[in-house]
Amino acid sequence: MLHVINFFSIISIIGSGYLFTRILFAKQTQPVSLLFRIAISFSLGLLANLTINLISQSLKIGILFSSILGAIGILLLMFDALQTKPFAKPSLSALVKNGALVGLLVLAYFRVTFQALGTSDMLLIWASQAKMIYEFGGLTTTINWAELGAWHTDYPKLFQVTSAQLMYLVGYWNPYTAKMAMFTLIFGGLLWLFAFYRPAISFAFLVLLVVFFIPGEILWSGPMDGIFALWATVATLCAIHYSKSRDLYLLYGAIVAISVCTNLKNEGFLLGLCIMLALSIALSISKTRQQVFTSIIQHKFQVLEVGLFSALPIGLWSIYKNALALSNDLKLGEVDLINRFLQRWNDPAAVNLINTYLFLLSGPFIHLLAGCISLFLLTFFLRRYISLSAIICFVIAILYMIGILVIYYTTPNDLLWHLNTSADRVMFTALCLFGLTIFELLQEFENPSLS
Amino acid sequence: MTETSPAFPTQKISAKAKNAGIWLARLLVVALMPFILLILPARVTMQPWIVPFQYSLPWMPPDQFGFSKAERLQLGSLGLQAVIGKEGVNILKKPRFADGSAVFNDREIKHLADVAVVIRWLWPLHTFLTIMLITGIIALWLLGADLTLGKALSLGSKITLFIVGFILVFAIFAWDWAFTKFHQLFFEGDTYLFFIDDTLIRLYPAEFWITCTMMIGIAVIAMALLFWAIGRWLWRRADRFAITV
Numbered sequence: 216m217l218h219v220i221n222f223f224s225i226i227s228i229i230g231s232g233y234l235f236t237r238i239l240f241a242k243q244t245q246p247v248s249l250l251f252r253i254a255i256s257f258s259l260g261l262l263a264n265l266t267i268n269l270i271s272q273s274l275k276i277g278i279l280f281s282s283i284l285g286a287i288g289i290l291l292l293m294f295d296a297l298q299t300k301p302f303a304k305p306s307l308s309a310l311v312k313n314g315a316l317v318g319l320l321v322l323a324y325f326r327v328t329f330q331a332l333g334t335s336d337m338l339l340i341w342a343s344q345a346k347m348i349y350e351f352g353g354l355t356t357t358i359n360w361a362e363l364g365a366w367h368t369d370y371p372k373l374f375q376v377t378s379a380q381l382m383y384l385v386g387y388w389n390p391y392t393a394k395m396a397m398f399t400l401i402f403g404g405l406l407w408l409f410a411f412y413r414p415a416i417s418f419a420f421l422v423l424l425v426v427f428f429i430p431g432e433i434l435w436s437g438p439m440d441g442i443f444a445l446w447a448t449v450a451t452l453c454a455i456h457y458s459k460s461r462d463l464y465l466l467y468g469a470i471v472a473i474s475v476c477t478n479l480k481n482e483g484f485l486l487g488l489c490i491m492l493a494l495s496i497a498l499s500i501s502k503t504r505q506q507v508f509t510s511i512i513q514h515k516f517q518v519l520e521v522g523l524f525s526a527l528p529i530g531l532w533s534i535y536k537n538a539l540a541l542s543n544d545l546k547l548g549e550v551d552l553i554n555r556f557l558q559r560w561n562d563p564a565a566v567n568l569i570n571t572y573l574f575l576l577s578g579p580f581i582h583l584l585a586g587c588i589s590l591f592l593l594t595f596f597l598r599r600y601i602s603l604s605a606i607i608c609f610v611i612a613i614l615y616m617i618g619i620l621v622i623y624y625t626t627p628n629d630l631l632w633h634l635n636t637s638a639d640r641v642m643f644t645a646l647c648l649f650g651l652t653i654f655e656l657l658q659e660f661e662n663p664s665l666s
Numbered sequence: 667m668t669e670t671s672p673a674f675p676t677q678k679i680s681a682k683a684k685n686a687g688i689w690l691a692r693l694l695v696v697a698l699m700p701f702i703l704l705i706l707p708a709r710v711t712m713q714p715w716i717v718p719f720q721y722s723l724p725w726m727p728p729d730q731f732g733f734s735k736a737e738r739l740q741l742g743s744l745g746l747q748a749v750i751g752k753e754g755v756n757i758l759k760k761p762r763f764a765d766g767s768a769v770f771n772d773r774e775i776k777h778l779a780d781v782a783v784v785i786r787w788l789w790p791l792h793t794f795l796t797i798m799l800i801t802g803i804i805a806l807w808l809l810g811a812d813l814t815l816g817k818a819l820s821l822g823s824k825i826t827l828f829i830v831g832f833i834l835v836f837a838i839f840a841w842d843w844a845f846t847k848f849h850q851l852f853f854e855g856d857t858y859l860f861f862i863d864d865t866l867i868r869l870y871p872a873e874f875w876i877t878c879t880m881m882i883g884i885a886v887i888a889m890a891l892l893f894w895a896i897g898r899w900l901w902r903r904a905d906r907f908a909i910t911v
Contacts, residue, residue: 567783571783571786574790575786575787575790576752581790581793581794582793582797584794585793585794585797585798586797588797588798588801589797589798589800589801592690592691592694592798592801592802592805593801593804593805593808595687596687596688596690596691596805596808596809597687597805597808597809
């Protein structure tokens, strides 16, 4: 029963999101692949569902609205899909792509749902918060997080609400139902990733890196860091492809994916900031900036629509946090922040500790950085030209890395404890972004005409 | 003498730009080769296999203060693990003698912690620079610059051999000075000096280090000669090709 409900909830999320996608792409002139449409619909559906839950503060109302919207949306999606290419014979490349995607989804489903809750973070933060929402019947302001002794109560609630909805539908909580929503989020991330499919080694490298090598077990069993890294990769992928092709639907994709990231983990804000900064600078100094801005102004209502829709859940969550005085354990808004930063900056032992944990002990940072620089050099030696998208991706990765460094330099917690308990997981995203740069550079070798 | 045609279909870049690329790639190869060749054998040597291997050698003296071979194997491996492993030197605080005193004293643990820091940065740096060296080699190969690649490999090997010779001269004629200077590069004061009955000296006596140094030295010389031979072969091949063409 649980599996059937989970399946229908995913369909419902896609359907409800498709209603918005349809309006958004009504005047779209460039062809957008069905997978991309489904991926963006899924993301918009997730955000819509969270928004309804935050407004109604009731799981019941959230499920009701999402189901109705989902049913209408899925019928429209089927109708549109049949109208576009009713009897088109799939190519070999499409078969490989769909086969690989389905294979990965099946693997993800088994890995996630046939294993009980794993690490303490998952149990004590994410799953326990989902259980609280379930017990209270919704993400209501009546939940006194502090009194319940919950950890990291200020964390965004996308996973928790999605998980609580499933609990509500099946009618019970256990270590398996709590994890079900992880598959939902991985499902969305994989759909996005395969929307950028290319029959090439570079794509296989990217999938292996983001899904298996970097997060490892944590993607299936642990805290949100693996899933966040997957979505962060997708958001960056959309943004850098937008910088390449200037197709607005990619910009919409980037905005929506960034929004999902901000609703998954607080690091989403940092990622959004890095992407916006790198993209804005790159587009401002490009020769075609005039066309870019004209195109955005011409489609201002769509951009605004996506922007507002994406900002709504996190905006509502901020109001909720303020109302309940939920604060971040990193105390980022405090004046003491600069003092803490300077104190650690001037302490060689602290600097060494942070550098060691982040650069040496947290995964293959050196290898990926060396890979990026190596491919940059090779591209430069051989072609005298490095694509803008690869540079933007590298800049985003570096900016994100700097952000992570600043977080550790300013942490009010015991530095060693903080590094020990989080550094390797927090680095997932940075590592994935360096991997993405390698993917972009490899593409140029595979198909020089791309740039 | 001309370079052969490129192995990779490069964009239409000017001859000047191509030459600049070749020059930069050659610089990478020549500058990085000595460091890569000198550190690589040290990395291979500092692995768990080295302790049992060393203790199995006939010239390795027994411990004059009472450690059995099994104890030396266990503690020697632990010391190495503390330096190269993720656990760090904390694992050295656990072993105790029968009277309850620590097997490794604070001074020894401090020294190994210093060594661990050096290694923790040196190994990744070596990995990074190895990838850069390979990049330089691949770039020269893809640009069809076999002649330059041959010359660069040959020159890099010669520089490596020169450095090995330089170290050898100092080791023979001014060992104490060289030993002190080497340690002062990485460690503060005289923290690297120990008493003869300290655990580190009992586990890793002079014979241990002499064997290691010889193994590393021979490996460096062998690799340098190999690369020199490859370089010469590429050089000659490119020369012959140029004449034939």
